[in-house]
Amino acid sequence: MKSESLAKIIVDLLESKKAEEITLIDVRKKVDYADFFIICSSRSTKHAQGICEFISLELEKLDIKPLGIEGLELGQWIVMDYETVILHIFYEPIRKIYALEELWGDFPPRKRQENFRASLSQE
Numbered sequence: 001m002k003s004e005s006l007a008k009i010i011v012d013l014l015e016s017k018k019a020e021e022i023t024l025i026d027v028r029k030k031v032d033y034a035d036f037f038i039i040c041s042s043r044s045t046k047h048a049q050g051i052c053e054f055i056s057l058e059l060e061k062l063d064i065k066p067l068g069i070e071g072l073e074l075g076q077w078i079v080m081d082y083e084t085v086i087l088h089i090f091y092e093p094i095r096k097i098y099a100l101e102e103l104w105g106d107f108p109p110r111k112r113q114e115n116f117r118a119s120l121s122q123e
Helices: 003-016 045-061 092-098 114-121
Strands: 020-026 036-042 068-070 077-082 085-091
Touching: 003 020, 003 036, 003 045, 003 085, 020 092, 036 045, 036 092, 045 077, 045 085, 077 092, 085 092
Parallel strands: 036 085
Antiparallel strands: 020 036, 068 077, 077 085
């Protein structure tokens, strides 16, 4: 599956689980280990764990399994590695501390808006 398609599926799943502040960062020109980072926030650690488990189950139905999942036990910062797409699920206060978006300042993140879906489908 193309990384753009996988990113779109993940974003749709995140929306259905009410993840907040969904952000997509295209890192294809910056790193060689992934094409996209998706960052989102949760309202609680339980919400973050629920999002992770839901994404994992839904993608397994499509025969897509992560290379690894880290941080599920605590639920403060969960990383799901789908090789070309890496998903970061943050409990909101923890996201503010690490501010991953700022690390990729020369690759402006795209917040989830109406044009977000359109820009993904054009790639």
